[in-house]
Amino acid sequence: MTDNRFDFRLYMLQRLSALLMVPFVLVHLGVMIYAIRGGLSAAEILGRTQGSLAWFAFYGTFVVAVSVHTALGLRAILGEWAGLRGKARDGLSVVIALMLLALGARAIWAVTMGGSL
Amino acid sequence: MSQPVVPSRTRADGEKLSVTLERGGPDGASYRQTFDVPAYDKQTVLDVVSWIQQNADPSVSYRFACRVGMCGSCAMMVNGVPRWTCRTHVSKVAKGGAMELAPLRNLPVIKDLVTDMDAFFDKWGAAEARHHPSQTRDDPIAAIDPDSPERQIADAAIECINCAVCYAACDTVAGDPDYLGPAALQRAWTLYNDAKEADPEAVLDAVTAKGGCHSCHSIGSCTAYCPNALDPVSAIAGLKRASAKRFFGARKR
Amino acid sequence: MSRALKRTMSRAHPLWLAYILHRLSGLGLVLFLPLHFWVLSLALDQAAQLDGFLALADLALFKFAEFGLVFLLALHMFGGLRLMALEWLPWSSRQKTLAAAAVAGSFLVSVSFLVQAI
Numbered sequence: 001m002t003d004n005r006f007d008f009r010l011y012m013l014q015r016l017s018a019l020l021m022v023p024f025v026l027v028h029l030g031v032m033i034y035a036i037r038g039g040l041s042a043a044e045i046l047g048r049t050q051g052s053l054a055w056f057a058f059y060g061t062f063v064v065a066v067s068v069h070t071a072l073g074l075r076a077i078l079g080e081w082a083g084l085r086g087k088a089r090d091g092l093s094v095v096i097a098l099m100l101l102a103l104g105a106r107a108i109w110a111v112t113m114g115g116s117l
Numbered sequence: 118m119s120q121p122v123v124p125s126r127t128r129a130d131g132e133k134l135s136v137t138l139e140r141g142g143p144d145g146a147s148y149r150q151t152f153d154v155p156a157y158d159k160q161t162v163l164d165v166v167s168w169i170q171q172n173a174d175p176s177v178s179y180r181f182a183c184r185v186g187m188c189g190s191c192a193m194m195v196n197g198v199p200r201w202t203c204r205t206h207v208s209k210v211a212k213g214g215a216m217e218l219a220p221l222r223n224l225p226v227i228k229d230l231v232t233d234m235d236a237f238f239d240k241w242g243a244a245e246a247r248h249h250p251s252q253t254r255d256d257p258i259a260a261i262d263p264d265s266p267e268r269q270i271a272d273a274a275i276e277c278i279n280c281a282v283c284y285a286a287c288d289t290v291a292g293d294p295d296y297l298g299p300a301a302l303q304r305a306w307t308l309y310n311d312a313k314e315a316d317p318e319a320v321l322d323a324v325t326a327k328g329g330c331h332s333c334h335s336i337g338s339c340t341a342y343c344p345n346a347l348d349p350v351s352a353i354a355g356l357k358r359a360s361a362k363r364f365f366g367a368r369k370r
Numbered sequence: 371m372s373r374a375l376k377r378t379m380s381r382a383h384p385l386w387l388a389y390i391l392h393r394l395s396g397l398g399l400v401l402f403l404p405l406h407f408w409v410l411s412l413a414l415d416q417a418a419q420l421d422g423f424l425a426l427a428d429l430a431l432f433k434f435a436e437f438g439l440v441f442l443l444a445l446h447m448f449g450g451l452r453l454m455a456l457e458w459l460p461w462s463s464r465q466k467t468l469a470a471a472a473v474a475g476s477f478l479v480s481v482s483f484l485v486q487a488i
Contacts, residue, residue, distance in 0.1 A: 004326040011331035011357075012364050015458075018450050025447050029440065033484055036436075042421040070403065073396050076334075080292025100403060107410035197377035286381065288389075334393075335456050337385030350385075357457045 010072055017069040024062040049111045056112040063104030071097035132156040134211060136165055138177065139194075139219035142228040150174075162202035162210065163191050166218065166230065179230040186344065189280035193230050194219040199285035201344040222285040237281045240297045245323030246304035251315035261312055271310040274303045274352055276345045283339035283349050295328030299339035299349035302330050306352035309359065309369075317369045321360050330356035392449035395442040402439055448474070 035045065049055045075093040078084040084092065133153045141147035152169045163181055170177045181191035186204040193202050195210050196217050210216060224232035241247070252259065261268055283299035284290055290298045305324050309317045324330045330353050339349035359369070409423055451473070455466055 007327055008325040008329060008331045008360065008364075012361065015361070015454060018454065022447065022451070025443060029443065030484060032440065033481070041424060066403065070396075070400050074400060077393065077397065080289065100407075103404055103407035103411070107407040110411040194377075197380035288386075334389055335385070335453055336389040338381060338383065341383045341385065342381075354457045355460075358460060361458060 010075070014069060014072040017065045017072070021062065021065045021069065024058070024065065027058070028062070046111060052112055056108060059108045059112070060105075063101065063108060067097045067100040067104060070100055132214065134165065134207065135215040136169065137215070137217045138166075138169070138229065139217070140177070140229045141226070143226055147226070156207070156214070160207045162193070162195055162200065162205045162207060162216070162218070165207060165216070166193075166202065177230070178228040187278060189278035192221055192280040192282045192285065192344075194222055194285065199282040199342055201280055201282060204344060221281055223287065223290045224281065224285065232281075234281060237284050237298065237300070238279075241301040241304060243323065243326075244297045244301035244305040244329075245320045246301050246308060248308060248311070248313070249315040249319065251313055259313060265312075267310050267312060270355070271307050271312075274307045274347050274349070277303065277347060278345060280344065282342055282344055286338035286342040288336055288338065289332060289334055293328065293332055296332045297324070297328050297330075299333075299353065302333070302356060303339075303347065303349040303352040305330075306355050309356070318363075321356070321363060321369075324356050325360045330360065333357070388449060388452065391445060392453065395446040395449065398442045399439070399446060402442075444477075448477075 035048075071093045074096055075089060078089050078092060132155075134156050135151055136154050137149050137151045139147055140150050152173050154165050154168050154173075157164070163184065166177070166179050167181075170179065179191070179193070181203060182188040184191075184203045186201055189201070191202045192199055194200075194217075195202065195205060196212065197219075198210075199221060200210070202218075207216065218230065220226045220230050221232045224234060224237060227233050263272070277300060279300065281300065283303075287296075287299055289296050302324060305320050308314045309320045314320070333350070333353045335350055335354065337350045340347070340351065343349065412423060452470060455461070455469060459466070461469070
């Protein structure tokens, strides 16, 4: 594949990350509706997630897909609505992806592994 | 019994249309100029522009040729919507006896209502939207079954008149100067499905390069405004489908 | 209304509205995500801080914002699925309409069951 196929590969990544997230979003919405009954408390949330490798893997994968998908969506908007081109647009998109990844990783660590240390 | 004599085409009430043109060229700032034009019972938008140019201001520039929806040269923005003006009746688009005309969106203005369509046509070339022959003139003419599903898909878009209405309607073209646009991509899809096309993979190469079919957000303004009721957004979806399949290793033939 | 906005709206049609809803819901979610992640990471420092925030979340304004976010997420996901079906499935538009209606219907039914069950 030549380099001018770059945008097309990003398109595939955008669509595949979206497909990957469909089951995650459905489970996330389900958990959310389940969790908010009777109000939210830190103890309740942490009781469910703390030390759970399953939730760590679930939300870990979710955060990676979200970061990629979000940065790609913003890349299109930065080009079409903000007029950014080339390296400025790609660089800013990578920074956004890394920032979301870092914030998301910290959040997951906090609710699954962090408190148990 | 004699009937009152009314000229066969003008309206009995002598009503006028208020028509605002967006004028100017690439060098001067654009400005708006309003003309009062006599209203007729059967009157196209192109008739109105011609009346202005012939009776009010001979310096008004516009483009047309066939006046019957074949040549694709008279498209303009009418009240913000791209239309073929020779087949658009004033009665359908005027609002309260007023109408705003502007040059086609997404193309540089040469003067008044005339745009430079080079970018639009250059992108047909960039989309590899030209036939790669599979035979020579010495071969017998290939028999094509007009009812075969593949030919039906190829036939769907052959009535395109290159008027650039879809190009002017497209918000993705507006935001992304690299984007090839609906007309060029639709023609690429037609060629991709043509049994006589020698190199469909070259077509896919072109439409997956920078600014290709993947830039489309399926907004569908091309299909909504195509004067020939063609469906470019579905053609572009076909290209996306074909190139996604190829991404996973599938080949056409 | 500015002339540019007026002209944009004069070109609006149902698929265009679907596009703009998809884009704006995506932008809304982008703005929300960092806040969401930050609130959860409060648990790392001390659960009391998170509880303080969650008590805040009981306020009517926050309830409204939360509902808005869930709505944005559902909107963006179904809008995205619509887009993928449109692009990748060689179905007729009638088949796509039926599929969309079936998905929306089953989602409504399953959410109402879930809400009743808890």
